[in-house]
Amino acid sequence: MTAAPPADLAARLTGLVDALRSHGVRIGTGETVDAARAVEALGLTDREPLREGLAATLLHGTGQRPVFDAVFDLYFPRGVGAPRGGPADREDLRDRLAAALADDDAALMARLAVEAVDGFGGYGSSPASDGWSSYRTLDRLRPQTLLARVRDEVRGRDGAAGFGDRLLEDEIRRRIEEFRRLVATEARRRVAERRGRDEVARRAVAPSADRVDLLFAGKDRLAELRRTVQPLARKLATRLAARRRRAARGSIDLRRTLRGSLSTGGVPMRPVLRRRRPARPELVLLCDVSGSVSGFSDFTMLLVQALHDQFSKVRVFAFVNRVDEVTGLLVRGAADPEGLSGRIRAEATVTGWHGSSDYGMALGEFTERYAGAVGPRTTVFVLGDARTNTADPNLPAVRELTGRARRVYWLNPEQRSRWGTGDSAAPEYAELVEMHECRTVRQLSALAGRLLPV
Amino acid sequence: MFTSVDDVSARLAGTGYLASPAVATTVFLADRLGKPLLVEGPAGVGKTELAKAVARVAGARLVRLQCYEGVDESRALYEWNHAKQLLRISAGRDETWDETRTDIFSEEFLLPRPLLAAIRGDDPKVLLIDETDKADVEVEGLLLEVLSDFQVTVPELGTVTATRRPFVVLTSNATRELSEALRRRCLFLHIGFPDAELERRIVRLKVPGIDAALAESVVRVVGALRAMDLRKAPSVAETVDWARTLLALGAGTLDEDVVRDSLGVLLKHQDDILKAAAKLDLDAV
Secondary structure: OOOOOHHHHHHHHHHHHHHHHHOOOOOOHHHHHHHHHHHHHHOOOOHHHHHHHHHHHHOOOHHHHHHHHHHHHHHOOOOOOOOOOOOOOHHHHHHHHHHHHHHOOHHHHHHHHHHHHHHHOEEOOOOOOOEEOHHHHHHHHOHHHHHHHHHHHHHHHHOOOOHHHHHHHHHHHHHHHHHHHHHHHHHHHHHHHHHOHHHHHHHOOOOOHHHOOOOOOOHHHHHHHHHHHHHHHHHHHHHHHHHHHHHHEEEEOHHHHHHHHHHHOOOOOOOOEEEOOOOOOEEEEEEEOOHHHHHHHHHHHHHHHHOHHHOOEEEEEEEOOOEEEOHHHHHHHHHOOOOHHHHHHHHOOOOOOOOOOOHHHHHHHHHHHOHHHOOOOEEEEEEOOOEOOOOOOOHHHHHHHHHHOOEEEEEEOOOHHHOOOOOEOHHHHHHHOEEEEOOOHHHHHHHHHHHOOO | OOOOHHHHHHHHHHOOOOOOHHHHHHHHHHHHHOOOEEEEOOOOOOHHHHHHHHHHHHOOEEEEEEOOOOOOHHHHOEEEOHHHHHHHHHHOOOOOHHHHHHHHOOHHHEEEOHHHHHHOOOOOEEEEEEOHHHOOHHHHHHHHHHHHHOEEEEOOOEEEEOOOOOEEEEEEOOOOOOOHHHHHOOEEEEOOOOOHHHHHHHHHHHOOOOOHHHHHHHHHHHHHHHOOOOOOOOOHHHHHHHHHHHHHHOOOOOOHHHHHHHHHHHOOOHHHHHHHHHHOOOOOO
16 A cells, blocks of 8 residues: 555544444544554554554444445555556456456455456546446456356366365355455445545445344345344343343342341341242234335344243234234244245235235234233234325224233334324324334344343 | 564464464554453354463463353452461460451452452463453453553552553453443454465364365365354364364265264254255265
């Protein structure tokens, strides 16, 4: 990288810190000072130690690392401007890429990504309006079509014998994925040079997994979210256990304290606490699984399922416009969360005459058919966006539910400002039950920690 | 203690710990900035080993505090030697009360536990606080004073401040979220699974009899397993175990039978084994 003069370096460092803060990484001034000391100790000659050093001083957890890496690439870029040399030839570049993939040569792949974006990623005609796009680059280069060629090349060289051969395709696929990532980074860097890196750092860097909007998360993002379920559930479980332990130290049992004081001549030396009867609370989940919110309810169901040994009974009901119990499906599907929503739709009756969600019908049917599921020890969570497709919201059913259950909470994956717009019945429901906005994993875990019964 | 990042890698390698660039950089900074190092990562990637290796490199004494649920002040900081205090009192029966009282709360009757032991004395020390996430929240409060100012307050004696700061390593498996205050005082290092090249070197270092081709296949299979989204991905410790097993079985190369029979060394859940066997096209286990 280019050696920056110190004044510029301080500005660059604070810019980096600001960008990280805007992505929700909490960094204090002390850490920024530490980061500067780290830069001083490491020097600017080598980029990778610098990256690790800044990460060590600025970050506090693993989840923040992807955001950090993307922002770091913008503020401390690998190079400046376009690569030297003339415009690359597409076939030639593909040949060299194939060789790099076959050799698993990371350094060469990084150089090729730079060339590829420069050669094929530009769009726009006049110098002032053009930009760089990883999508265009990859569309023209098509690295995924190199798979068969690279595989044959490696086989021809090493011979197709041996156990390792069956791993080869997956390995090459992972290398191609890595190349795509490099191209994306490079395109972001080129755009940043043109538009100012502060803006790009704020907009073009994907948020960390726990801040992704659950309604709009793509498929690979959901997979990543699912992987956060286990650690999250464990964390919540310890928190619940600790809270339970504290709650178990009840008030003083006067009768037993006085009886115990007989041996000390009536002086109550040792207060006896009343033991609480250990009663595990029951939980009922009522989930909208219609297409628009399925990502959210899938995720929440998995989380509660993972927590299930904290409760004496967890029952999960799914609905679109008819209600059916899916507790059994969740237990059997513990090992395979991928196909969960598909299985629910195939094996449970959640739709009646039409396919759009109807909260009024579903809630009414629930209070009728599953009246026994809700009692004074039950906490009910309703998960959904409260969009009833202009049908009757059926408020009496909700009233009946709140009357019977210990607590009822509603988690709504929509932005609070959109409640009540269009066909949303959220305000009406919110008057009867406590409704919370719950759009991201971060919000969900905070809410779960607060609302789950002890 | 170290002159450069490369110096860290070289000297750690000298004791048999092969560090990734990230690890070497962070150790270098922890030493240079005098800050504690919080190491997180899956089990079996060498978090505790790192502390031991640093101690060996620095010629320092390793003071270890193993955390568990219920570890408290008297286990972590110091205790008074009550038996000795009683002996002292009964030995001096004709003294006045004031003499006795001041006497029994002195250095002589103090039992230093790891945290106090680590900050007293002038010899170099590495303090390893292992599995910090297993300890209760109260212990974290205790650590804050020690880690920010390297001092411990004993009410009867006053404050003991370190004359020579120990190199501190905290490890955590993230079973519990550590407090923000504690994290702020530390450099943060996540040790993940090493890249293929580094892992090959680790295998060849830890299993000397293995030949290069077999080490390479071992690492490739482990890499493929880690990409599979299993309940418990195999860690470096398991890779090394597997390499040793293969060597003991006398397997020169990997084939279907060998892998199928020894998959249990790598994977610790039956459903993981079934899943891996299916993906690797092994016949039914």
